[in-house]
Amino acid sequence: MDTKVRSIQDAEAQALPFYRPQGGEIALFEQAWRNQLPVLIKGPTGCGKTRFVRHMAARLGRPLYTVSCHDDLTAADLVGRHLIGDGNTFWNDGPLTRAVREGAICYLDEVVEARKDTTVVLHPLTDDRRILPIERTGEQLKAPPEFMLVVSYNPGYQNLLKGMKPSTRQRFVAMRFDFPEPELEQSILLSETGIDALLATRLVGMANSLRALKDHDLEEAASTRLLVYTATLIKSGMAPLEACRAALIEPLTDDVETAAALMEVVDVTFGS
Numbered sequence: 001m002d003t004k005v006r007s008i009q010d011a012e013a014q015a016l017p018f019y020r021p022q023g024g025e026i027a028l029f030e031q032a033w034r035n036q037l038p039v040l041i042k043g044p045t046g047c048g049k050t051r052f053v054r055h056m057a058a059r060l061g062r063p064l065y066t067v068s069c070h071d072d073l074t075a076a077d078l079v080g081r082h083l084i085g086d087g088n089t090f091w092n093d094g095p096l097t098r099a100v101r102e103g104a105i106c107y108l109d110e111v112v113e114a115r116k117d118t119t120v121v122l123h124p125l126t127d128d129r130r131i132l133p134i135e136r137t138g139e140q141l142k143a144p145p146e147f148m149l150v151v152s153y154n155p156g157y158q159n160l161l162k163g164m165k166p167s168t169r170q171r172f173v174a175m176r177f178d179f180p181e182p183e184l185e186q187s188i189l190l191s192e193t194g195i196d197a198l199l200a201t202r203l204v205g206m207a208n209s210l211r212a213l214k215d216h217d218l219e220e221a222a223s224t225r226l227l228v229y230t231a232t233l234i235k236s237g238m239a240p241l242e243a244c245r246a247a248l249i250e251p252l253t254d255d256v257e258t259a260a261a262l263m264e265v266v267d268v269t270f271g272s
Contacts, residue, residue, distance in 0.1 A: 029052075032148070047224060067107070249266065
């Protein structure tokens with residue numbers, strides 16, 4: 001390969017948000033984008049879903065609008081609303097509408113947290129129509145080929161009231177994420193934090209021991225994100241036990257006894 005071409009490719013790689021692929025998710029996402037298909041990403045908290053979407057938006061050269069969904073999210077929050085300013089009423093696009101107009105990627109994180117009547121506005125964008133009706137202005141926006149809708153949620157943190165309806169789920173191409181395999185997770189810690197290989201190995205081993213306890217004591221597992229936080233604190237000079245408690249154990253549970261039990265796993269890894 002020509003040296004100039006290689007240097008350009010290296011510069012482009014450095015400009016992308018850091019992401020290490022776990023399998024064929026990059027190729028699948030690119031194919032979905034090229035074929036104007038919406039994507040659903042399922043996976044536990046902190047496994048890299050949002051980082052992956054940021055990486056792919058940069059890789060495809062598209063703007064990205066990210067919406068963190070919650071109980072109070074309304075359709076108007078996504079589509080837009082009329083506002084009053086300087087004595088006049090004007091229309092203000094929401095992030096979904098802006099993404100459609102610009103041919104951007106719109107990412108709805110934890111979409112099942114949104115109200116059911118809110119997600120209904122997504123339906124015309126997730127079939128062959130690819131339109132966004134704006135009732136209050138009378139517009140009917142046709143999504144350009146570059147537009148893509150991406151949603152995510154954590155299937156392990158659902159209840160009967162917050163599951164995604166099958167009729168909605170079947171409108172998407174879906175991919176399932178999980179925590180990386182140990183070697184890959186170690187390489188992520190090395191690249192993200194600059195810690196040494198031995199510490200990365202110990203942290204990942206400890207995280208997998210904690211994950212084995214998830215079904216018994218925890219609602220959420222020890223995430224790769226929390227491992228990065230822990231490694232960052234240790235790299236900056238904090239004692240490993242203190243860093244693990246602050247960045248890994250306390251975020252996982254509010255129960256004092258459970259936290260003490262989890263710290264026993266940390267002690268096995270880092271205790272004297």
